[in-house]
Amino acid sequence: MENIEEILIQLNNLNLQVVQLCEQGNLESALNIAKQAVNIADTLQQEHEIIADSLNNLAELYRIQGQYIEAELLYVKTLNMRKSLFGESHPDIAQSLNNLASFYYHQGQYTRRAKISRSLKNLESPLRRITSGNSNSFM
Secondary structure (H helix, E strand, O other): OOOHHHHHHHHHHHHHHHHHHHHOOOHHHHHHHHHHHHHHHHHHOOOOHHHHHHHHHHHHHHHHOOOHHHHHHHHHHHHHHHHHHHOOOOHHHHHHHHHHHHHHHHOOOHHHHHHHHHHHHHHHHHHHHHHOOOOOOOO
16 A cells, blocks of 8 residues: 555645646546545545645535535535644635635525634734745735
């Protein structure tokens, strides 16, 4: 069996393929590869930021295809994994909250969206402190 680092490299490459295929409009192939990445990630039975990216990619593709129950479950799983990995004040948490808020908005679940949006606002100040010295940041 491959070691964990090799599997994570493989997952990262699959994630990059998913993004490329989406940019090319090939959503069916992107979905198949995203599912493959999540299946591989599930075999590791651990948390890692690359695994969270795989979950997020599949959630986005499910959302696009109208598979809303599956999308929501993966958005929440991604958010929880990222919170476990990074704590509450990290740019990846903001991305996950934004994805979930957008999802709820488009589903007409405005109360749930408002709750997530409040969480996002609470992140603004800590995120500025984290990124203020980073010249590569847009914030």
